[in-house]
Amino acid sequence: MWIYEKKLQYPVRVSTCNPKLAKYLIEQYGGADGELAAALRYLNQRYSIPDKVIGLLTDIGTEELAHLEMIATMVYKLTKDATPEQLKEAGLDAHYVNHDRALFYHNAAGVPWTATYIQAKGDPIADLYEDIAAEEKARATYQWIINMSDDPDLNDGLRFLREREIIHAQRFREAVEILKEERDRKKFF
Amino acid sequence: MKQMPKEYYELLEKLQAVDFALVELTLYLDTHPNDYQAIQQFNQLAQQRKHLKKQYETAYGPLQQYGNSYSNYPWNWNDTPWPWQV
Ligand SMILES: [Fe+2]
Numbered sequence A: 001m002w003i004y005e006k007k008l009q010y011p012v013r014v015s016t017c018n019p020k021l022a023k024y025l026i027e028q029y030g031g032a033d034g035e036l037a038a039a040l041r042y043l044n045q046r047y048s049i050p051d052k053v054i055g056l057l058t059d060i061g062t063e064e065l066a067h068l069e070m071i072a073t074m075v076y077k078l079t080k081d082a083t084p085e086q087l088k089e090a091g092l093d094a095h096y097v098n099h100d101r102a103l104f105y106h107n108a109a110g111v112p113w114t115a116t117y118i119q120a121k122g123d124p125i126a127d128l129y130e131d132i133a134a135e136e137k138a139r140a141t142y143q144w145i146i147n148m149s150d151d152p153d154l155n156d157g158l159r160f161l162r163e164r165e166i167i168h169a170q171r172f173r174e175a176v177e178i179l180k181e182e183r184d185r186k187k188f189f
Numbered sequence B: 001m002k003q004m005p006k007e008y009y010e011l012l013e014k015l016q017a018v019d020f021a022l023v024e025l026t027l028y029l030d031t032h033p034n035d036y037q038a039i040q041q042f043n044q045l046a047q048q049r050k051h052l053k054k055q056y057e058t059a060y061g062p063l064q065q066y067g068n069s070y071s072n073y074p075w076n077w078n079d080t081p082w083p084w085q086v
Helices: A019-025 A035-048 A052-078 A082-087 A094-097 A124-148 A154-186 B008-032 B038-059
Strands: none
Touching: A019 A052, A019 A082, A019 A124, A035 A052, A035 A124, A035 A154, A052 A154, A052 B008, A082 A094, A124 A154, B008 B038
8 A cells, every 4th residue: 555645755946936837847747758657657567577676666656656746746836826828828728728727647738648658568578678768768858848947946856856767767777687687597497 | 835934844854855865775775685784774764764753743743644643633634734835
């Protein structure tokens, strides 16, 4: 089971109300390489992966849920004081018409999240390579958003998230090596 | 947004810092289960974390529920601020 903790993993601050940045950030909320996709991908793969990497998938999957909450907090803080006029200027008019200021799992272009964003091949190496690629894509997306953002407070949180993707990719690479070692050992004995 | 005292942010960030080290060590140990020094560091931080949690909850209320934290009277789990409100 999971137990919620009433705090963010890392402080989230924003300098000003800026719905345009929120529009970009939604990519990491409900996009293909976003935090929801990441959490659901790893937590779903756990059940059929070899025992040696179940712990890692559980722990990274859980950390992704904490990142999802950080992204939600960023979007919330960037939009909560925006007028409908400001939302319209930021290109969030269609979002506003459908959801007001509520968050929704869609990408920066407004395409709703879909389970086809995540893979589960049942082949441990294939699944872990998919996870490594997903982390690298998420890292790149964070970099693109940082490049688009002029909010130093927001960027501090985004840099934290970008660094986490690097660590996750690293740990998944080690998991691949652990499984390969195990496979090779079985061949010899 | 609820205005919280400076001490709140200081204590919260202290807790976040220790918890971050614990998350980082957890993932590391998931792929390096035989690193004795890392496990020692993990257990030390886990103990430090226990103290910080107690300190934080005494001042600002429960971090977790379902019985993982104590409750004041009246039930204070619902009290603001929630994490996105600070
Ligand atoms: Fe990640």
